[in-house]
Amino acid sequence: MQKMAIPALNAAGPASPTTHPLEPRPDLPARRVAAARTKASWTWAGRSLWAWPFPLAVLALWQLSAIWGWVPEQVLPPPAAVFKVFGELLASGELWGHLRISMVRVFAGFGIGLSLGLLLGGAMGLSPTFRDYVFPLFKAFSQVPVIGWLPVLILVVGIDEALKFLLIAKAALVPVAINTCQGIQNVPNRLVEVARVYGFTRWQMLRKVVFPAATAPIWNGVRYGLTHAWLALVVVELLASSEGIGFLIVYGRQLFQLDVVLAAVLAVGIVGFVIDKLLAVSEAWLLRWRKPGL
Template sequence: MSAKQTFTLWPTGAGGLPDLLPTGKIAAQVRRAAYAAAPWLLPLALFALWSLGAAQGWIAPQVLPAPAQVWEVLRDLAVSGELWTHVAASLQRVLVGFAVGAVLGLVLGAAMGLSRRAEAYLLPSFNALVQIPVLGWLPFVLLLVGIGEPLKYILIAKAAMVPVALNTLQGFRQTPASLREVGRVYGFSQRQQVLEIVLPHAVPTLFTGLRLGFTKAWLSLVVVELVASSEGLGFLIVYGRQLFQLDQVMAAVIVVGAIGFAIDRVLDVAERRMARARSTR
């Protein structure tokens, strides 16, 4: 019996004899279980409502197919290999576009964060241009590079660059002036101050910008594939809509949401581990 474990007396029915229960440990386990189950309550409720509505005929199957029908289509796409072809095409586009946009965002944000003059020259124009949505850039980029893969890479890179650049600027500017003063006292050069003081302090904000940038890139990928593509998850949604196959549309939407959620969880875990590693130093 652990010395830290607490017990309480609960009366039993027949003999009225008390029963010893480790309430402290049980309460902690219940709280952890409730915390882990809470995010799934709304999705399960929506799924139950969807199933009930399909079974009761509240909405026509042509508008909202039953879950079993969507699952069957999803299984057929996976077995035939068509689903993996579209997933591979979408992942390649988003990874290439995100990598380009992230590098440009880091360079641009670092330049504005380290130089007030660069910020004065670039930030007003940057803030004006980022207000234009991805679809607003589509006709212009289409005239420049055509309807091929470069079009998708450019638009995805633009979407990813914006949050990365803004968070990089914020991260570089949020370093306390006292820390930089300490660096000057110790005779640090500008390069040493950036690498040993500014950059380590900005890492959490930089990682947040990268995470937001990937989210924007993934959303822009689907938008671009809806408009100009012959393969990919966005194309699968458009193709199903054109054929009035709403079960295929729902299956593709579920895959898009599942992949986006999985990638976001991976980035969240990486961010938490990085934060714990920095806190233990």
């Protein structure tokens, strides 16, 4: 069908601010993009400011409890003592050593869970028959927490590194597989129909339509999977480890050094926050082709 052009109502020259509203505005998309970016920047700045009052209030309450003796220092050390121990652990290299061991474990286990989750979620999303057979068993598997598999895996693989890798992989696999499956299933039908009209092969359909449309939910699954893997790592090291950041927490508790425990917990929170922010930046780069506001 031939597209009907809108006749120019201002024959004297290019469009001016007084142009009839039905006449095309070439600069309008750029204006909208700029406005959307400005609005997003202000929204991000506002959310960042609103995120500070609550943690600062908690820190102030913590300091007041130490000054006025609401809680004994043996139970809740003052913030200055915790930050001092945190700096000492960093300076001595002890904290870096435990973090390095923990990071190797979490990325090894996460790599296994990510690979299996993408394969399993992709298969369930692309094949309804496969999903009908596998999804009920997978759902039951996902309902069992990581700790629930600990006794069984100890009997099978012992308490060495393989145990930690498998438990971390299980924690990462579930959100990656679920988000991958849902992302592929929720690809708009109109995109698939247009691709069929153009005669796309199955591989072209996957590469140019399905996977780009499902990138955002898949990446959300990756973010959740890495977060769950980091949390599972700490839990596993609390129960079965002689080194790592989780072991440092247990070691401080056994010696009743609560400042060491809180310093290790602070390190866990900082590392988890940094990982999540790096994944958010990576997501923005992967989805940079999307228009702002969509």
